[in-house]
Amino acid sequence: MITFENALEIINExxxxxxxxxxxxxxxxxxxxxxxxxxxxxxxxxxxxACNLFQxxxxxxxxxxxAWEIFHNFTLMHDDVMDKAAIRRGKPTVHKVWNENTAMLxxxxxxxxxxxxxxxxxxxxxxxxxxxxxxxxxxxxxxxQYDMEFETRMDVTEAEYLQMIRLKTAVMLGACLKxxxxxxxxxxxxxxxxxxxxxxxxxxxxxxDDLLDVxxxxxxxxxxxxxxxxxxxxxxxxxxxxxxxDENDKKNLLFRLSEPNFDPNEKIIxxxxxxxxxxxxxxxxxxxxxxxxxxxxxxELIHVPTERKTVLYNFAEQLIARES
Amino acid sequence: MITFENALEIINExxxxxxxxxxxxxxxxxxxxxxxxxxxxxxxxxxxxACNLFQxxxxxxxxxxxAWEIFHNFTLMHDDVMDKAAIRRGKPTVHKVWNENTAMLxxxxxxxxxxxxxxxxxxxxxxxxxxxxxxxxxxxxxxxQYDMEFETRMDVTEAEYLQMIRLKTAVMLGACLKxxxxxxxxxxxxxxxxxxxxxxxxxxxxxxDDLLDVxxxxxxxxxxxxxxxxxxxxxxxxxxxxxxxDENDKKNLLFRLSEPNFDPNEKIIxxxxxxxxxxxxxxxxxxxxxxxxxxxxxxELIHVPTERKTVLYNFAEQLIARES
Numbered sequence: 001m002i003t004f005e006n007a008l009e010i011i012n013e014x015x016x017x018x019x020x021x022x023x024x025x026x027x028x029x030x031x032x033x034x035x036x037x038x039x040x041x042x043x044x045x046x047x048x049x050a051c052n053l054f055q056x057x058x059x060x061x062x063x064x065x066x067a068w069e070i071f072h073n074f075t076l077m078h079d080d081v082m083d084k085a086a087i088r089r090g091k092p093t094v095h096k097v098w099n100e101n102t103a104m105l106x107x108x109x110x111x112x113x114x115x116x117x118x119x120x121x122x123x124x125x126x127x128x129x130x131x132x133x134x135x136x137x138x139x140x141x142x143x144x145q146y147d148m149e150f151e152t153r154m155d156v157t158e159a160e161y162l163q164m165i166r167l168k169t170a171v172m173l174g175a176c177l178k179x180x181x182x183x184x185x186x187x188x189x190x191x192x193x194x195x196x197x198x199x200x201x202x203x204x205x206x207x208x209d210d211l212l213d214v215x216x217x218x219x220x221x222x223x224x225x226x227x228x229x230x231x232x233x234x235x236x237x238x239x240x241x242x243x244x245x246d247e248n249d250k251k252n253l254l255f256r257l258s259e260p261n262f263d264p265n266e267k268i269i270x271x272x273x274x275x276x277x278x279x280x281x282x283x284x285x286x287x288x289x290x291x292x293x294x295x296x297x298x299x300e301l302i303h304v305p306t307e308r309k310t311v312l313y314n315f316a317e318q319l320i321a322r323e324s
Numbered sequence: 325m326i327t328f329e330n331a332l333e334i335i336n337e338x339x340x341x342x343x344x345x346x347x348x349x350x351x352x353x354x355x356x357x358x359x360x361x362x363x364x365x366x367x368x369x370x371x372x373x374a375c376n377l378f379q380x381x382x383x384x385x386x387x388x389x390x391a392w393e394i395f396h397n398f399t400l401m402h403d404d405v406m407d408k409a410a411i412r413r414g415k416p417t418v419h420k421v422w423n424e425n426t427a428m429l430x431x432x433x434x435x436x437x438x439x440x441x442x443x444x445x446x447x448x449x450x451x452x453x454x455x456x457x458x459x460x461x462x463x464x465x466x467x468x469q470y471d472m473e474f475e476t477r478m479d480v481t482e483a484e485y486l487q488m489i490r491l492k493t494a495v496m497l498g499a500c501l502k503x504x505x506x507x508x509x510x511x512x513x514x515x516x517x518x519x520x521x522x523x524x525x526x527x528x529x530x531x532x533d534d535l536l537d538v539x540x541x542x543x544x545x546x547x548x549x550x551x552x553x554x555x556x557x558x559x560x561x562x563x564x565x566x567x568x569x570d571e572n573d574k575k576n577l578l579f580r581l582s583e584p585n586f587d588p589n590e591k592i593i594x595x596x597x598x599x600x601x602x603x604x605x606x607x608x609x610x611x612x613x614x615x616x617x618x619x620x621x622x623x624e625l626i627h628v629p630t631e632r633k634t635v636l637y638n639f640a641e642q643l644i645a646r647e648s
Contacts, residue, residue, distance in 0.1 A: 108402060
C-alpha cells in the first residue's frame, strides 16, 4: 500500500514526463508553468488512494489520476482569466505572465491534453471513465457559471451556495475517488459510496476554505486573509450573514458591499465583525463537522479491510483540519 | 447512398436533438445560438459521406460527425474572442451578444460536449476515434497559436503560412474524412488516403477563402471583401506579395500596413493593386489547382466503386469552385 506522499511522488514524476510538442512554445509553456506551481495534488492523490483501497497495483490509475490533475489546472487557468485573478499559488497567473488570449488557448490545449491522458486508460473501463470525466467536467462548468452569476446577486441562499460549491468543487473530488474505484473494478454500490464520500468531503473542504479566508493564518494559508470579503464573494459566511442579520445590519452590510472605493482593512474588519456578531464561525464549523461525518459514514460502508482505509481516512481528516 | 443534402438534414436534425441541461441558462444558450447559425456543415458532412463510401448504413457515423461540428463551432466561439471578431455568419458573435467570460466558459462546455458526443461512438473504434480527435484538436490549437503569432510578424514565409493553415484548417477536414473511414472499418492505407484527400482539399479551401476575401462577391461570400486586408491578416496573398515585391513596393506596403489610422477603402484598393501588380491571383489559383489535383489523386486511390465516389467528388469540386 502507498502513502499520500508516495502518491504525490508518482504524480509529480508523471507530470514531469508529459510529452509536449516543441512548438509553438507560447502554447505549451503556460501549461508547464501552471503544472509546476506547488499545488496540493489532492485530486490525483484521491484517485490513486481510492484504487489502492482495493488492490496493491495502482499503475493503471496513474493516467486517469494525471488526467484529473491536468483538468483541474485547466479550470484554474480559465477561471483566473474570468475572475481577473492576478495570483495563483503565490505566483502570477498565466494571463498575467503571458496574456488573456494565451491563457484561453493554452487552457483549451490543456483540456484536450486532459482528455488525451484519460484516453490512455485501460480499454475495458475507458468509456466508463470518459463518461464520468465528461459529466463531471460539464458540472464544473455549471458551477463556475453559477459562481460568476452570484457575483452580482445579493440574495443567494445557502441552498444555492451549496449547490454551486457541489458543482464547482465537490463533484471533482467525488469523481476522482470514483475513478480510482472504476480502475480497480469496484462494484456500482461501492462506486457510489466513494462518490458520496468525495462529495461530502468536497463540500466540507470548500466551507473550510471559506473559513480560512476569514480566520486563517495568511502565512500558512498562502493567500491573503479576507480576499473573499474584498471581492464580495458569495461564501458560506456572506450568504448566511445576509440571511440571518437584522434589517439594520443588512442595510449597513449591503451599503458596505456596494461601495466602489473602500479601505481594504476597514472592510475586512467590519465584515468579519458582522460574522462574529451572528456566530458564523460556529455555524461553519458545525456544517463542516456534519458534512465530514456524512463523508465518513459513506466511507465506512465500503467493504474493504479497515487497515486498507487508514491512508485515505487520515488524508480526509487532515484535509478538513488543514490550516492551508 | 446519401447526397450532400441528406447529410445536412441528418446533421441539422441531430443538432436540434442535443440534450442541454435547463440550467444554467447563460451557459447553454450561447451553444445553441452558435450551432443554430447557418454554417456550411462541411465537416460533419465529410464524415458521413466518407463512411458512406464504404457502406450504406451511416448511422454509426452520426455521433462522430456531430462531435466534429460541435468541436468546430467551439473553435469559432473561442477564436472570435481571441480575434475580437464582432460578426460570425452574419450575426453578432457570442462574446458580443453575451460577454467574453460567457464565450470562454460556454466554449469550454462545448469542447466537453464534443468529447461527450464522440464518446457515444461504437466501443470497438472509440479509442481510435478519440485519439484522432484529440491529436487533431491539439494541432488546431497549434494552428490558432501560429495564426495569432503571425499577426505581429511581417516576415512569415509561404511555408510557414501553409503549415499554419494545415494545422488550423486542413487537419480537421482530413480527420473528419478519416473518422468516417474508421467507423466504416476501412484499412490503414485507405484511412491515410482519406486523410491526404482532406488535408489537400483543406489547404485549397483555405487559399480559396483568402482569394474570396480579395475578389469575392460580398453578397455571395457573406463577409465584407477586404476584411483580411484591413486587419493585416497573413494570407496566401500578403505573405507572398511581401516576399515577391521589390524594395520600394515593400517599403510602401509595410508603411501602409503599419498605419494606425487609415481609410479602409483606400487601404483595400492599394493593397489589392499590389496583389494585381505581382500576379498573385493567378499564383493563388495555380496553387489551389495543384492542391486540388493532389487531393483528387489521393481520393482516386481509394478502392471503392467509382459510383460510390460521385457525391464526395462533386462536393469537393464545389468546395473549391465556391463563391461563398
